[in-house]
Amino acid sequence: MACKNFWWLGLVGGLSLAGMAVAAEPPPQPIPVRQAEINDSFWSPRLQAMRERAIPHGWQYMQWELRALRKAGGQTVTGDLNGTWGEANLHKFLETVAYSLAQHPDPELERQVDGIVDLLKAAQQPDGYLHAYITNNRKPQWDPAFLDGSHDGYVLGHMIEAAIEYHAATGKRAFLDIACRAADQACNHFLGPKGKPGFCGHAELEMALVELHRVTGQARYLELARAFVEWRGRGKVTPAGPTPRAYFQDAEPVRQQRTLEGHAVRALFFATGVADLALVTGEADYRLAANRFWDSTTLRRMTITGSVGPRKEHEAFGEDYELPNNGYYESCAACGLADFALRMFCLERTARNADVLERVLYNAVLHGMALSGTNSYYQNPLTDRNNARYNSWVCCPPNLSRTILQAGRYAVATTARELYVNLFIGGRYECQIGKTTVTLAVATRYPWEGRIQFTVQTKQPATFALNLRRPEWCGAGEVRVNGQPVDSSTLTDSGYWSLPRQWRDGDQVELNLPMPVERWAAHPNAGDCRGKVAVQRGPLVYAFEGLDNAGRPAPTLGADPAFGVEHRPDLLGGITVIKGVAADGQPFVAIPFYALANRQKSTQEVWVNQSGMTPDDRWWEGNLYRRWQLGK
Numbered sequence: 001m002a003c004k005n006f007w008w009l010g011l012v013g014g015l016s017l018a019g020m021a022v023a024a025e026p027p028p029q030p031i032p033v034r035q036a037e038i039n040d041s042f043w044s045p046r047l048q049a050m051r052e053r054a055i056p057h058g059w060q061y062m063q064w065e066l067r068a069l070r071k072a073g074g075q076t077v078t079g080d081l082n083g084t085w086g087e088a089n090l091h092k093f094l095e096t097v098a099y100s101l102a103q104h105p106d107p108e109l110e111r112q113v114d115g116i117v118d119l120l121k122a123a124q125q126p127d128g129y130l131h132a133y134i135t136n137n138r139k140p141q142w143d144p145a146f147l148d149g150s151h152d153g154y155v156l157g158h159m160i161e162a163a164i165e166y167h168a169a170t171g172k173r174a175f176l177d178i179a180c181r182a183a184d185q186a187c188n189h190f191l192g193p194k195g196k197p198g199f200c201g202h203a204e205l206e207m208a209l210v211e212l213h214r215v216t217g218q219a220r221y222l223e224l225a226r227a228f229v230e231w232r233g234r235g236k237v238t239p240a241g242p243t244p245r246a247y248f249q250d251a252e253p254v255r256q257q258r259t260l261e262g263h264a265v266r267a268l269f270f271a272t273g274v275a276d277l278a279l280v281t282g283e284a285d286y287r288l289a290a291n292r293f294w295d296s297t298t299l300r301r302m303t304i305t306g307s308v309g310p311r312k313e314h315e316a317f318g319e320d321y322e323l324p325n326n327g328y329y330e331s332c333a334a335c336g337l338a339d340f341a342l343r344m345f346c347l348e349r350t351a352r353n354a355d356v357l358e359r360v361l362y363n364a365v366l367h368g369m370a371l372s373g374t375n376s377y378y379q380n381p382l383t384d385r386n387n388a389r390y391n392s393w394v395c396c397p398p399n400l401s402r403t404i405l406q407a408g409r410y411a412v413a414t415t416a417r418e419l420y421v422n423l424f425i426g427g428r429y430e431c432q433i434g435k436t437t438v439t440l441a442v443a444t445r446y447p448w449e450g451r452i453q454f455t456v457q458t459k460q461p462a463t464f465a466l467n468l469r470r471p472e473w474c475g476a477g478e479v480r481v482n483g484q485p486v487d488s489s490t491l492t493d494s495g496y497w498s499l500p501r502q503w504r505d506g507d508q509v510e511l512n513l514p515m516p517v518e519r520w521a522a523h524p525n526a527g528d529c530r531g532k533v534a535v536q537r538g539p540l541v542y543a544f545e546g547l548d549n550a551g552r553p554a555p556t557l558g559a560d561p562a563f564g565v566e567h568r569p570d571l572l573g574g575i576t577v578i579k580g581v582a583a584d585g586q587p588f589v590a591i592p593f594y595a596l597a598n599r600q601k602s603t604q605e606v607w608v609n610q611s612g613m614t615p616d617d618r619w620w621e622g623n624l625y626r627r628w629q630l631g632k
C-alpha cells in the first residue's frame with residue numbers, strides 16, 4: 001500500500017489540514033439495522049416480501065455476474081456475461097441479503113453468499129482490482145476518458161457497502177478483506193506514486209469509502225473520497241464522448257456548484273458523498289455545499305412524492321420547478337434521495353431533513369417496488385396510463401430492496417445524549433446512548449393512524465433527550481409522558497418535541513398526530529401542477545386509479561369534497577382509502593400512491609383539478625408545496 005496519510009493533499013488545490021475543523025459534538029448515528037426489530041402491520045409485510053420474494057427472485061438474475069466472476073477467476077464458462085455496470089447489481093443484491101441476515105439469520109442463505117465471496121476472492125486480481133467485466137474484456141482499469149460509461153467506482157462502491165453490511169450481519173471478515181484490498185488498489189491507482197487525478201463517472205465510491213473509513217479507521221479511504229470530490233469540476237480528465245460534464249458531476253468545483261445537476265442518480269450519490277465528508281471532517285465548505293445541493297433538490301426540484309430527475313435525456317435533473325407529472329423519476333434516484341436525506345439529518349439535526357426522508361420513502365421508494373416484492377418500476381411518473389410493472393433486472397430492483405430493508409436504520413438515531421425518532425415504525429430499537437443501552441419499544445398503526453406509543457426499557461435510569469419528529473404535514477400534535485401532556489415549549493425550532501429527563505424502565509410516551517385528509521398545492525412555477533391539488537393524509541400522497549373510479553382518470557374537486565376515510569384490510573395488502581364526492585357529484589376513491597399499478601391496467605393520477613383555484617405566488621417563503629384550502 002503506497003499511499004500515506006495526507007501526502008497527496010498537495011494535489012488538490014485550496015485544501016489544507018488547517019481547514020479541517022472538528023465538530024463540537026459527534027453527529028447522530030443511525031442505529032444499525034440488526035438493532036431494529038421491526039414489528040408492525042405496515043412495514044413487517046414489506047420486509048417479509050423482501051426476504052421471501054425479492055431475494056429468491058433476485059438470485060435468478062445473478063447468473064451473468066457469477067459467470068463473469070468465474071471467468072475472471074480462471075474458470076471456463078459458457079453463456080452471456082455481464083455488462084459494464086451489472087456487477088453493482090450483484091453487490092446491491094448481496095447488501096440486501098446482508099440486511100435480511102442481520103434481522104433474520106438464515107444459515108443456507110449465508111452459505112450461498114459465502115460461495116459468492118469465494119468467487120469474488122478468486123476473481124480479484126493480484127493488485128487487488130476487482131471488476132470482472134473490465135478484467136474479462138481486457139479493458140483499462142479506471143479508464144479516465146470513459147466517464148459516462150465506465151463504472152469501476154460505482155461497482156467498487158457497492159461492493160464495499162455490501163461487504164461492510166455482510167460483516168456487520170455475520171461477523172465474517174473475508175468479504176470485507178476483499179473489499180479493502182480492492183479499495184487499496186484504488187488508493188494506489190489514484191494516490192500512489194504514479195497516481196493521476198480522476199474519478200468514476202458514476203459517483204458512489206465516495207460515500208462507500210467514507211463508510212469504509214468509519215469501519216476500518218484507515219485514513220487513506222477518506223483521503224480518496226475527498227480527492228474524488230475535489231477533482232471533479234476542475235478539468236482533471238478529458239471525456240472521450242460528447243456527454244455534458246454535468247452528467248457525471250464534472251462541470252464545476254464542489255465549492256462553486258450551487259445546484260445538483262446532471263444524471264439524477266449520479267448527482268445524488270455525489271451529494272451524499274459530500275455530506276458524508278462534511279460529517280466526518282466537520283469541514284464547513286462541504287457542509288455548505290451539501291446544503292446547497294439539498295435546497296436546490298428539495299425546495300425546487302422534487303415531486304410531492306419525493307421523486308427527482310424528470311428528464312429522460314441523460315436521466316437528469318431539469319431546471320428549478322421543472323416537475324412534469326409525466327417525468328422520468330427513476331427509482332434509484334428516490335433511493336439516493338433517501339440516503340442523502342439521512343445524511344442531511346445527521347448533519348443538521350432538523351426535522352425538515354427527516355420530513356423529506358419520510359416523503360420519499362413512503363411514496364416514491366415504496367411505489368418503485370410492487371407489493372409482491374418481485375416486480376418493480378424503473379420510472380415513477382405522477383400521471384400514467386396502463387404502465388405495467390416489468391421484471392427487467394436493471395439497477396433499480398436491488399436498490400429498492402436494500403433501501404426498504406434499511407427502514408429501521410432510517411427510523412432512529414442516537415448521540416451520547418439524545419435519541420431521535422424520525423420515522424414512526426413499530427418495533428423494538430436497541431439504542432446506544434453514551435454508555436447506556438436503552439430499548440425503545442414502539443407500537444403504532446402508522447401511517448394509517450397517528451397514535452404512536454413509546455415504552456422505554458432500561459436496566460438503570462438513563463438521562464437523555466427523547467426527540468420526536470413533528471412531521472411537516474402535521475399542523476398540531478400532542479405528546480404525553482406517563483399520561484401527562486407536555487407543554488408547547490418542548491417543541492424546538494428544529495421541529496422535534498424534545499423531552500430531556502431521566503428515563504426509567506417502563507416510562508411511557510404517547511404521541512398523537514391528527515391525520516386529516518388535506519389538499520396540497522405546488523409552487524405556481526411548477527407549471528404542470530397549476531390549478532391542481534394533490535391529496536395527502538399523514539405521510540402518504542394519494543392518487544386516483546381509474547379502476548376505483550368507473551374508468552374516470554381523475555375527478556375535479558369542488559370546494560368541499562367531503563373527504564372520508566375507510567380502512568380496507570382486503571385491498572392491496574391493507575390500505576386506508578380516501579373517499580369523497582367530485583365537483584360533478586360523482587363519488588371518487590383515492591388510494592396511496594405507493595399502491596398504484598398493483599392490479600389490472602388503469603389510469604393513474606396524483607395531481608387533480610381543483611375548481612375555484614387561482615394561482616397564488618404569495619407567501620411561499622421558499623417552500624415547494626403547502627396545504628391548500630379554498631380562499632387561502
Ligand SMILES: [Zn+2]
Nearest residue numbers: 330332395396
Ligand atoms: Zn435504477
